Amino acid sequence: MRVAGTWRLVRARTARRVRSGGHAWRSSLQVRVITTTTAIGLVTLVLVGLYVGERMRDSLFDGRVEQVLEESARSTVQAQATFDFSTATQGPDVSRLLEDVVKAQSSGGSGEREVFLLRSPGQRSTVSVGAAASDFALGRSGIVTKQLQVATAVGGQHWQSVAWPTELGDEPAVMVGQNVDVPVAGTFQLFFLYSLQAEQERLDFLQRTLALAAVALVALLGSMTWLVTRQAVRPVRRAAQVAERLADGHLSERMPVKGEDEMARLARSFNEMAAGLQDQISRMEDLSALQRRFVSDVSHELRTPLTTIRMAGEVIHASRADFEPAVKRSAELLQTQLDRFEDLLADLLEISRFDAGAAVLDAEGRDVRDVVIAAADHAFPLAERRGTWLRVTLPEKRAQADIDPRRVERVLRNLLVNAIEHAEGTSVEVTVGADEYAVAVTVRDHGVGMSTVETAHVFDRFWRADPARARTTGGTGLGLAISLEDAHLHGGWLEAWGRPGRGACFRLTLPRRAGIRLTDSPLPLVPDDADPPPVLAPVVRPRTDPAALPELDDDSHSDARQEVR
Amino acid sequence: MRGRVLVVDDDTALAEMIGIVLRSEGFDPVFCEDGDEALGVFRATQPDLVLLDLMLPGKDGNEVCRQIRGESGVPIVMLTAKSDTVDVVLGLESGADDYISKPFKPKELVARVRARLRRSDEPAPEHLSIGDVSIDVPGHRVVRAGRPISLTPLEFDLLVALARKPWQVFTREILLEKVWGYRHAADTRLVNVHVQRLRSKIENDPEQPEIVVTVRGVGYKAGVTST
Numbered sequence: 162m163r164v165a166g167t168w169r170l171v172r173a174r175t176a177r178r179v180r181s182g183g184h185a186w187r188s189s190l191q192v193r194v195i196t197t198t199t200a201i202g203l204v205t206l207v208l209v210g211l212y213v214g215e216r217m218r219d220s221l222f223d224g225r226v227e228q229v230l231e232e233s234a235r236s237t238v239q240a241q242a243t244f245d246f247s248t249a250t251q252g253p254d255v256s257r258l259l260e261d262v263v264k265a266q267s268s269g270g271s272g273e274r275e276v277f278l279l280r281s282p283g284q285r286s287t288v289s290v291g292a293a294a295s296d297f298a299l300g301r302s303g304i305v306t307k308q309l310q311v312a313t314a315v316g317g318q319h320w321q322s323v324a325w326p327t328e329l330g331d332e333p334a335v336m337v338g339q340n341v342d343v344p345v346a347g348t349f350q351l352f353f354l355y356s357l358q359a360e361q362e363r364l365d366f367l368q369r370t371l372a373l374a375a376v377a378l379v380a381l382l383g384s385m386t387w388l389v390t391r392q393a394v395r396p397v398r399r400a401a402q403v404a405e406r407l408a409d410g411h412l413s414e415r416m417p418v419k420g421e422d423e424m425a426r427l428a429r430s431f432n433e434m435a436a437g438l439q440d441q442i443s444r445m446e447d448l449s450a451l452q453r454r455f456v457s458d459v460s461h462e463l464r465t466p467l468t469t470i471r472m473a474g475e476v477i478h479a480s481r482a483d484f485e486p487a488v489k490r491s492a493e494l495l496q497t498q499l500d501r502f503e504d505l506l507a508d509l510l511e512i513s514r515f516d517a518g519a520a521v522l523d524a525e526g527r528d529v530r531d532v533v534i535a536a537a538d539h540a541f542p543l544a545e546r547r548g549t550w551l552r553v554t555l556p557e558k559r560a561q562a563d564i565d566p567r568r569v570e571r572v573l574r575n576l577l578v579n580a581i582e583h584a585e586g587t588s589v590e591v592t593v594g595a596d597e598y599a600v601a602v603t604v605r606d607h608g609v610g611m612s613t614v615e616t617a618h619v620f621d622r623f624w625r626a627d628p629a630r631a632r633t634t635g636g637t638g639l640g641l642a643i644s645l646e647d648a649h650l651h652g653g654w655l656e657a658w659g660r661p662g663r664g665a666c667f668r669l670t671l672p673r674r675a676g677i678r679l680t681d682s683p684l685p686l687v688p689d690d691a692d693p694p695p696v697l698a699p700v701v702r703p704r705t706d707p708a709a710l711p712e713l714d715d716d717s718h719s720d721a722r723q724e725v726r
Numbered sequence: 727m728r729g730r731v732l733v734v735d736d737d738t739a740l741a742e743m744i745g746i747v748l749r750s751e752g753f754d755p756v757f758c759e760d761g762d763e764a765l766g767v768f769r770a771t772q773p774d775l776v777l778l779d780l781m782l783p784g785k786d787g788n789e790v791c792r793q794i795r796g797e798s799g800v801p802i803v804m805l806t807a808k809s810d811t812v813d814v815v816l817g818l819e820s821g822a823d824d825y826i827s828k829p830f831k832p833k834e835l836v837a838r839v840r841a842r843l844r845r846s847d848e849p850a851p852e853h854l855s856i857g858d859v860s861i862d863v864p865g866h867r868v869v870r871a872g873r874p875i876s877l878t879p880l881e882f883d884l885l886v887a888l889a890r891k892p893w894q895v896f897t898r899e900i901l902l903e904k905v906w907g908y909r910h911a912a913d914t915r916l917v918n919v920h921v922q923r924l925r926s927k928i929e930n931d932p933e934q935p936e937i938v939v940t941v942r943g944v945g946y947k948a949g950v951t952s953t
Contacts, residue, residue: 464807464828469740472747475832503829526943567913 190397191390195383202382206375214368221360226320226335233337233353234318236266240351241341255346259293266353267295275299275354281340281347282310302326305336305352313338313350325356333357396424400431412439453517463506467499474499501637508639512622515646522565522650524675529560529569529600533593536573540581549581550588560595562673568647569671572655573602575640576667580606582636583665594683599653600673601684605666611659619657620645644669654679658686729843730754732773734764734790735805736783744777747832753839761785765793775842776802780817788820795821799878801842805830818919823880824906825916841907842880854889856937856948859928861889870928880905881924888938888948897945921946 185192240262249258259278267276277300278293294300304323312319318339325334338352399416406414415435416428474495481492514520537553544551573591580589587607594601611619618624623638641655648655651671659665670682731753735741738759745755758767762784768776776794780787791802804817804825817825826838852863859870863886868875877885887904888896896904898914906916925932939949 465737465740468829469737469743471829472740472743472832472835476746476750 189394191387191394194390195386198386199379199383202379206378210371210375213371217367218364221364222357225355225357225360229335229337229353229355230318230320233339233355236353237318237339237341237351240266244341244343247344250345252345255343256291256293259343259346259349262351263293263295266351273356277305277352277354278341278343279305279310279350279352281314281350282307283314299325299354304354305338309336309338309352310350313340313352314348316340323354325354325358333361393424396427400427403431403435407435407438412442449517453519459510467503467506471499471503505637505639508637508643511643512639512646515643515650520646520650523567524563524565524651526561527564527566527569529562529564529595529602529671530555530593532564532566532569533573533591533602536570536577537591539570539574540577543578544581544589547581547584548586549584551577551581551591552588553591553593555593556595558595560593560600562595562600562671563675564651564671565647568650569669572644572647572669573604575644576602576604576669578636579640580604580608580665580667583608585609587664592684595673596681596683598673598677599670599679599681599683601668601670601682603666603668603684603686603688605664605688607664610661610664611657612661613659616657616659616665619659620655652677652679654682656686658688729775729839730756730771730773731775731777731839732756732758732764732768732771733777734758734761734767734782734787735777735779736760736781737779744835747835748839751836751839759783761787761790764790768794768798773800775839776800777805777839778802778822779805780813781807788817791817791820791822795878799876801879803838803842814913814915815919818916819923821878823878823920837907844907854886856885856889856892859885859937861886868928875927877924877927880920881927884920884924885928885938888946892948895941895944895947901945917946 186196243262243265244258247258249255263276263278267274276295279300280292292300304325306321306323309319309321318337320335320337323334323336324331326332334357335355336352337355338350341349341351343349396416403414403416412435415432418425418428418432474492477492478496481489484492511520533553533555537551541551577589577591584606585608589607590603590605592603592605594603620641622642625638645655648669648671652675653669653671656668656670657665658668666686666688668682668684668686670679670684672679729752731748733741733744733748733755735744735757736759741757741759745757748755756767756771756773758764761782764778764782764785778787778791782790785793787804791804794800794802801824802822804822805828806813806817806825807828814825823842824838826835854861854863859868859875861868861882866879866882868877868882868885883905884901887901898917901917902908902914921938922932925935925938928937929935936949939947941947
């Protein structure tokens with residue numbers, strides 16, 4: 162039992178750890194709704210943001226490039242015109258001309274731009290004229306790629322995105338190139354380098370704004386969802402709390418009703434339900450109290466006249482010797498049937514006390530062996546009359562348990578009377594066993610026994626195995642039903658085993674302390690000799706007719722068993 | 727006149743029957759049917775024992791019991807149809823010495839009445855003491871620390887039974903037999919309630935009893951804390 166308990170604990174702990182993550186998720190509708198809404202909002206905003214950012218970048222870039230191309234085309238035409246009208250024929254003149262053009266072009270145009278005049282690749286010239294640039298260092302750094310030069314050589318306007326290294330880092334830029342014819346020197350290529358830093362900054366700013374807006378939107382969405390769900394969830398939570406309070410028995414608990422909306426309707430219906438429930442429960446409580454009082458009143462009302470009848474009967478019975486035979490017999494019948502009536506009434510009241518839940522366990526620590534001995538003492542006279550041998554086997558150690566001795570003795574008396582009645586002159590064995598958790602008593606007879614069907618019904622009220630059987634000891638038919646209730650009141654078990662022709666065995670198992678849950682009994686219910694024919698074991702000497710007894714071998718049992726007479 | 731018994735019961739048939747039985751045993755029964763009149767009849771007749779039904783018109787049995795107990799230590803036996811613990815304990819706490827559950831047999835009734843009237847009339851001079859409580863058995867007087875304590879005959883018997891054998895632990899069953907005169911009755915609630923009542927009169931602190939000590943799981947014994 163301990164091991165099973167520990168294992169359960171470990172399992173529960175593990176499960177709790179696994180659960181704790183998902184706990185808030187599962188237990189709170191609000192958390193779930195907020196999380197889902199925020200997640201969906203976030204994903205949507207990220208997608209929209211990516212798309213808008215892309216579009217913004219493209220349009221900014223394309224617009225600038227278009228502008229740059231137009232401007233550079235215009236500038237190229239201008240430069241070509243300058244070259245065409247030039248009169249330079251000598252190399253130095255041409256060189257100066259190139260420098261002039263570069264200087265003129267670098268200052269013109271929108272915004273900052275750098276200008277490079279390079280000889281077209283694969284061109285041979287008769288005069289040695291070098292390249293010209295507004296920024297030679299930049300020109301020599303290879304910012305004008307071979308690839309662009311080759312492409313430009315084919316003719317027409319060509320452009321390429323490049324990184325413009327500055328002291329602040331690389332800036333995005335566009336290099337545009339076109340052929341120009343330079344007098345004497347032949348075909349040159351005129352390149353304009355435009356910075357896109359301004360556009361980049363604009364884009365960065367726009368994207369930052371966009372991201373900020375997205376964050377604000379998500380936050381707004383989350384808080385809105387929180388507010389909305391709170392409005393919806395709060396009444397539900399409140400309803401759950403109130404329902405819990407109701408379940409705990411605070412029947413007058415109600416939900417506050419505000420306004421006319423769905424929530425108010427929920428609260429109102431809930432309150433109506435609670436009121437109905439309260440009404441029903443209080444009616445049932447009243448009924449139950451009424452029932453209990455009725456039982457108690459019936460007890461009093463019936464018992465008082467019964468007492469009078471009983472006393473009158475006794476007085477008549479006491480002087481029956483003076484009556485003629487018929488009256489005398491009547492007095493005797495009156496007497497015995499009054500006994501029976503009284504027993505029946507007592508049992509009925511006892512059962513109705515159990516039904517009303519009014520039975521109280523008056524437990525004290527007692528040695529179950531003593532109770533068994535008391536019950537056996539009580540059963541001896543009947544056993545004697547029936548010629549039944551009664552053997553009681555007790556453990557040597559104390560069988561202490563918290564029991565209500567009155568009830569336990571009643572159970573045992575009942576079992577003993579039953580067994581003796583059904584033993585038909587064979588022996589009845591009472592065995593007491595105890596372990597750490599429980600104390601058990603078995604009462605075994607070797608009489609006619611019971612079938613499985615009969616065993617299943619043996620604790621039913623007013624049930625009789627064989628209706629035709631005469632019941633001379635006059636049981637009420639409630640004895641075993643009461644015994645079962647008594648056992649349950651202790652948190653114990655009362656079980657029956659039987660087999661036709663093999664006798665029957667009843668086992669009472671009681672926990673040694675309140676709160677112990679029985680899992681096992683110290684004694685077996687099914688006897689060892691269930692299958693072989695019953696053997697008459699040596700028994701305790703009955704008080705009558707000692708001559709009819711077998712010789713008793715005292716030594717063979719005295720060590721392990723204590724025999725009681 | 728050997729034993730006048732006051733029967734307080736509203737059921738005239740039962741009262742009459744009890745009367746027949748008591749008379750046949752040589753007692754002298756007097757009757758009262760109403761709770762309100764019970765005390766007056768008690769004062770007028772001065773019975774040796776009261777048989778008291780718990781359910782009465784007018785004042786209920788427990789109230790009548792308290793009133794009678796308030797002015798006399800006369801033995802009171804309750805007649806009760808309710809054997810529920812609460813009812814019985816309530817009756818005993820209001821001062822009854824014993825109770826009989828209905829339905830009862832005449833013999834049982836007579837035995838209980840006899841047991842309560844059986845006062846030893848020939849007591850040898852005997853002085854007992856437990857702790858600082860001294861008991862004058864024939865004089866029926868109990869003194870603690872110079873202060874006389876008034877006990878009902880039953881409480882007195884209980885105390886004497888314990889004091890006579892201060893070395894012995896009495897189980898409830900043995901006390902029942904010795905004090906109440908029962909043979910087989912298993913109802914030990916009687917003992918519990920009367921021990922509580924006795925303690926409330928003789929102990930300095932009934933929660934920490936020194937005179938009547940509980941022996942857990944067994945019963946009671948006389949305390950021998952000091953002599």
